Amino acid sequence: MSGMIKYVLKRLGIILLTLIIIISITFFLMKLMPGSPLANAARLSDTQRQVIEAQYGLDKPLIVQYWNYVVNALQFNFGNSFQFQNQPVSTLIAQRIGPSAQLGIQALVFGIVFGIGLGAAAAVRRNTAADTGLSIIAVLGVSIPSFVFAALLQYYVGLKLNWLPIAGWEGFKFTILPTIALGMQPMATAARFIRTEMVDVMGSDYIELARAKGLSGSDIVWKHTLRNSLIPLVTLIGPMAVNLMTGSVVIEKIFAIPGIGGQFVSSILTNDYPLIMGTTIVYSMMLMVVLLITDIVYGLIDPRIRLSN
Amino acid sequence: MAELNQATPADFTLLPNDRKRNNETIEKPSLSFMQDAWRRLKKNKGAFISLWIVVIIALAAFLTVPYANPTTTSKQDVNQQNLPAKVPGNIPGLNGMQKVDGQRFDAYKKAHVKQGEYHVFGTDQFGRDIFKRVLYGTRISLEVALIAAMIDLVFGVSYGLISGWKGGRVDMIMQRIVEIVSSVPNLVIFVLLILILKPGLFSIALGISLTSWTSMARLVRAEVLSLKEQDFVSAARTLGTSPVKIGLRHLVPNISSTIIVQLMFTIPSAIFFEALLSFIGIGIPVPMASLGTLLNDGQAAFQFYPYQLVFPAIVMSVLMIAFNLLADGLRDAFDPRTRD
Numbered sequence A: 001m002s003g004m005i006k007y008v009l010k011r012l013g014i015i016l017l018t019l020i021i022i023i024s025i026t027f028f029l030m031k032l033m034p035g036s037p038l039a040n041a042a043r044l045s046d047t048q049r050q051v052i053e054a055q056y057g058l059d060k061p062l063i064v065q066y067w068n069y070v071v072n073a074l075q076f077n078f079g080n081s082f083q084f085q086n087q088p089v090s091t092l093i094a095q096r097i098g099p100s101a102q103l104g105i106q107a108l109v110f111g112i113v114f115g116i117g118l119g120a121a122a123a124v125r126r127n128t129a130a131d132t133g134l135s136i137i138a139v140l141g142v143s144i145p146s147f148v149f150a151a152l153l154q155y156y157v158g159l160k161l162n163w164l165p166i167a168g169w170e171g172f173k174f175t176i177l178p179t180i181a182l183g184m185q186p187m188a189t190a191a192r193f194i195r196t197e198m199v200d201v202m203g204s205d206y207i208e209l210a211r212a213k214g215l216s217g218s219d220i221v222w223k224h225t226l227r228n229s230l231i232p233l234v235t236l237i238g239p240m241a242v243n244l245m246t247g248s249v250v251i252e253k254i255f256a257i258p259g260i261g262g263q264f265v266s267s268i269l270t271n272d273y274p275l276i277m278g279t280t281i282v283y284s285m286m287l288m289v290v291l292l293i294t295d296i297v298y299g300l301i302d303p304r305i306r307l308s309n
Numbered sequence B: 001m002a003e004l005n006q007a008t009p010a011d012f013t014l015l016p017n018d019r020k021r022n023n024e025t026i027e028k029p030s031l032s033f034m035q036d037a038w039r040r041l042k043k044n045k046g047a048f049i050s051l052w053i054v055v056i057i058a059l060a061a062f063l064t065v066p067y068a069n070p071t072t073t074s075k076q077d078v079n080q081q082n083l084p085a086k087v088p089g090n091i092p093g094l095n096g097m098q099k100v101d102g103q104r105f106d107a108y109k110k111a112h113v114k115q116g117e118y119h120v121f122g123t124d125q126f127g128r129d130i131f132k133r134v135l136y137g138t139r140i141s142l143e144v145a146l147i148a149a150m151i152d153l154v155f156g157v158s159y160g161l162i163s164g165w166k167g168g169r170v171d172m173i174m175q176r177i178v179e180i181v182s183s184v185p186n187l188v189i190f191v192l193l194i195l196i197l198k199p200g201l202f203s204i205a206l207g208i209s210l211t212s213w214t215s216m217a218r219l220v221r222a223e224v225l226s227l228k229e230q231d232f233v234s235a236a237r238t239l240g241t242s243p244v245k246i247g248l249r250h251l252v253p254n255i256s257s258t259i260i261v262q263l264m265f266t267i268p269s270a271i272f273f274e275a276l277l278s279f280i281g282i283g284i285p286v287p288m289a290s291l292g293t294l295l296n297d298g299q300a301a302f303q304f305y306p307y308q309l310v311f312p313a314i315v316m317s318v319l320m321i322a323f324n325l326l327a328d329g330l331r332d333a334f335d336p337r338t339r340d
Helices: A002-032 A046-056 A062-074 A089-124 A129-143 A146-160 A172-202 A205-212 A217-254 A260-269 A273-301 B033-043 B045-063 B130-166 B168-182 B186-196 B201-227 B231-238 B243-254 B256-279 B291-301 B307-334
Strands: B097-100 B103-106
Touching (some): A002 B168, A089 A129, A089 A172, A089 A273, A129 B307, A146 B291, A205 A217, A260 B186, A273 B186, B045 B130, B130 B201, B168 B201, B186 B201, B201 B256, B256 B307
């Protein structure tokens, strides 16, 4: 157990280091940007300029400004947005993180649950027409970009069939199409993975033993094969989280969802540097926490993996 | 046993004398590693068809420069706005008929388009031919992907070679850097880069490869770690071969299959990522067009002119599927053990 704690502390250290590197890069990038808030202020008297610079801490030496920025950023204090007057970046992000998180989690759950189902079905009926069909679905899911899929869903399910709302965020009904669009890729990835794993496990000796003991087919599939195939699936969650983050930026734009992804895009397009930097840091932090959690969970559920190594 | 005892010398025949010489020869022609992989790839129908699809799309995109270039694709014609697809012959759905308020009419006749002039994929809101734009956009997308793959190849492979070869502290530090880079979302790295560089073909490819080189570096390092312990490497070392030469002449050829497969997976993901960036408006700048830009334009108009979205979407999806199937097939062809 102490090995585990040491491991987690080490990982947290790396996370902190990574965050400081990202914060430093963003700080110096901002300093490199041409122009300053006071570039257009020729009419200001020197006293006025000094007052304003003191207000924003711009009168201090660069190294002090840098230190203040790092300390503030680590406390989620990223300054005020340029495009929304005097609104702190942290408030803007906090207001919008809810829908993004909901969409991401729903898509992940949808993808994993259906992916496991499809993958298991394909493995049990392997080398039949059903298996081929499922592997075609998996290839389509991995290959077709989520935003192409989203646009097609919007057109056919939303507009033509009029079953579900095309865009917006006013209740569960509005979340279904974006969840499916975003969850397709995790679903396909999980399905392929589970199928390969299960076929692998089915050839192992302990399944042979279970069969020799006379266990029923469904017992073998559910209790022995599927369970053991699920463990390595945890390692896929990290890469899935990266894809979901990138994908959600577009999906939020297409479905007009008030999340941080859509806000991120508009902040890039309007050069709202504080908001870009804030979102950048929040995104990186979320991903690193997800990666850490999946590693810990993997170590807990699979005794063969020793975290301390 | 009883039957065996009953055998008489007459049951046996003597081998002809020359047989001795021949039984050491191998009947089948010996195949090189690449020939063997090619043979296995040809057996995989999906991958082989995909290979042809990729070749055909790439040829179509790169050989049509005189037909579909920035000059012809940006030719606007106000009279020919939003024409639906029309091909020679009267195929329902592709005959230039449009339906507005339940009334069908020939959009081409209404716009006074000359007889015999066709827009295979229709035209967009500026009257630009979508087929030409798709050809041009595919070319730009492929170019971005190829540049990204090349950067991956040069940088990722050398990084992995150095890290694996040096080992020890150098390896440790280099691997920490890989870990740090890969724990930052790729979109974030890209956005930070695009804030300093002007968006363009090369800077976008660079941004994409800034995030994708890590997996190449990891794979190469892992292979090098096991290869460098082998006898042929120590032999080369003993003979005084320089490390650079060992890397390029002895290690890289031995891991070429891993590198090729990884590159084949990089290309579709670069196409995807570029399309995503262009789709949200931070990718290829406007006078140029990529598949992502076309999808973005199409998505804006899809409620009334769905074909403007559907055609680029089909091309994009076919390209992605073909690349993915081909990469899968190559992986199986190079390493038959991985096939399930």
